[in-house]
Amino acid sequence: MDKIQQLADYIDQSHSMVAITGAGISLAGGGITYSQLSKTVRAGGGFGSNEFLRSYVKAMHNYKPSFSHYALRDLEADGKLIGIITTNEDCMHTMAGSKNVAEIQGGFQVNRCSKCGRHYDGYEIWEQDELPTCESCGGRILPWELYSHISLWEEGVQKAQEWISRADLILVIGTNGYYSSAYWNYRRDDAVIVQINPGHTGFDRVADLNIREACDDVFHKLIERWQGNG
Numbered sequence: 026m027d028k029i030q031q032l033a034d035y036i037d038q039s040h041s042m043v044a045i046t047g048a049g050i051s052l053a054g055g056g057i058t059y060s061q062l063s064k065t066v067r068a069g070g071g072f073g074s075n076e077f078l079r080s081y082v083k084a085m086h087n088y089k090p091s092f093s094h095y096a097l098r099d100l101e102a103d104g105k106l107i108g109i110i111t112t113n114e115d116c117m118h119t120m121a122g123s124k125n126v127a128e129i130q131g132g133f134q135v136n137r138c139s140k141c142g143r144h145y146d147g148y149e150i151w152e153q154d155e156l157p158t159c160e161s162c163g164g165r166i167l168p169w170e171l172y173s174h175i176s177l178w179e180e181g182v183q184k185a186q187e188w189i190s191r192a193d194l195i196l197v198i199g200t201n202g203y204y205s206s207a208y209w210n211y212r213r214d215d216a217v218i219v220q221i222n223p224g225h226t227g228f229d230r231v232a233d234l235n236i237r238e239a240c241d242d243v244f245h246k247l248i249e250r251w252q253g254n255g
Contacts, residue, residue, distance in 0.1 A: 028234060028236050029236075029243065029246045029247055029250055030250065031234055032219055032234065032236065032243070032247060033247055033250055033251065035194055035217055035219060035234070036100070036105060036194065036247075038194075039105060039193050039194035039217075040193060041107050041191045041192050041193050041194070042100070042105050042106050042107065042192060042193070042194040042195070042196065043106070043107060043108050043109070043110060043188050043189050043191075043192035043194070043195050043196070044097055044100075044106060044108075044109045044110070044195075044196040044197075044198055045109075045110045045111070045195065045196065045197045045198065045200055045202075045205070046097075046109060046110070046111045046112075046113060046118070046198045046199060046200055047111070047112050047113065047198070047199050047200025047201060047202075047203065048112075048113065048199060048200070049198065049199015049200060049222060049239070049240060050091060050093050050094060050111075050113070050117075050198050050199045050200075050240055051088075051091065051113055051115055051117055051199075052199070075156055075165075078156055078167075078168075079156065082133075082151045082156075086151075086152065088115075088117075089117075089120070090117045090118070090120050090121035091117070091240070091241055092241045092244055092245060093198065093199075093240040093241050093243075093244050094117050094118055094120075094121035094123070095121050095122075096244040096247075096248065097109060097118070097121070097123060098118075098121045098122040098123045101123055101124065101125065102122075106125075107125065107188055107191060107192065108125040108126070108127060108184065108185075108188035109123055109125065109126045109127065110127045110129060110184075110185040110188065110189065110208065111126065111127070111128055111129070112128075112129060112130050112200065112203050112204055113128070113130075113132070114128065114130055114131065114132030114133060114168070114169075114170055115132070115133070116128075116132060116133050116134055116148040119134065119148065120148070125184075125188070127181040127182070127184035127185040127188065128178060128181045129177055129178060129181040129182050129185055129204055129207060129208070130169070130170065130177060130178060130181070130204065131168070131169025131170060131173060131177075131178035131181065132148075132168060132169055132170065133148045133151055133168045133169075134146060134147055134148045135168065135169040135178060136150065136157075136166050136167065136168050136169070137166070137167060137169075137172050138159035138161070138162065138164040138165070138166055138167075139164050139165045139166070139167050139172060140159060140162050140163075140164025140165070141159060141161055141162040141164055143159055143160075143161050143162075145157070145159075145166055150166065177204060177207055182207045182208060185207065185208035185211075186207075186208045186211045187211075189208050189209070189211050189212045189216075190211045190212065190213065191213075192212065192213065192216050193213065193215070193216055193217065194216065194217045194219070195212065195216050195217070195218045195219070196219050196221065197218065197219065197220040197221070197222070197226075197228050197232065198220075198221045198222070198240050199221065199222055199240050200222070200226070201226045201227065202226060202227050202228055217233050217234075218231055218232045218233050218234075219232060219233065219234045219235075219236065220232040220234070220235045220236065221236045221238065221240050221243050222235075222236075222237070222240075223237055223238055223239055224237075
């Protein structure tokens with residue numbers, strides 16, 4: 026049996042699937058990761074500055090969700106996928122239409138005024154020409170990564186722990202598993218683990234199936250297989 030068919034069978038048999046995603050799923054759509062851009066800007070001393078925020082927001086809105094983002098959205102809509110656990114801060118899963126997303130590192134959907142502390146949830150406030158300022162005090166609004174000093178977002182971690190404890194199938198897509206210690210040990214002993222990644226990672230030894238291909242290629246083949254079967 027080829028690996029795409031094996032993956033299709035695992036998904037068909039699953040009643041509670043979870044996806045774990047990292048930079049690979051965003052890069053599949055030509056995107057740029059927060060860490061890539063932050064390294065570049067920090068080298069010039071601008072991390073956390075308006076320059077950094079403008080650069081990142083511009084990059085975020087210049088790119089769109091990848092084919093894989095939309096495939097996961099469809100699996101959720103079909104009732105197959107109960108949640109997505111991600112270290113990505115680019116909001117692409119939400120932009121693609123996924124509802125149950127645990128962004129364990131926070132991101133541009135979790136924002137706070139740097140002056141008065143007022144919270145502004147949702148990435149939509151960044152969809153404007155000027156950087157957002159607080160309606161209450163005029164202070165600068167910062168995303169979670171900046172005002173938390175790159176710590177884990179507890180609400181996202183709790184979702185991740187709850188979802189993975191229910192999952193009978195875990196798809197690991199384009200990630201090395203950074204911060205997986207926050208939720209990985211909550212998984213079921215009988216959960217099937219499938220890794221989709223062209224490179225080698227720490228998940229190699231625990232995966233029941235390793236597919237060494239880019240995620241967009243895998244989901245294209247998977248959907249073609251389903252369509253061909255009627």
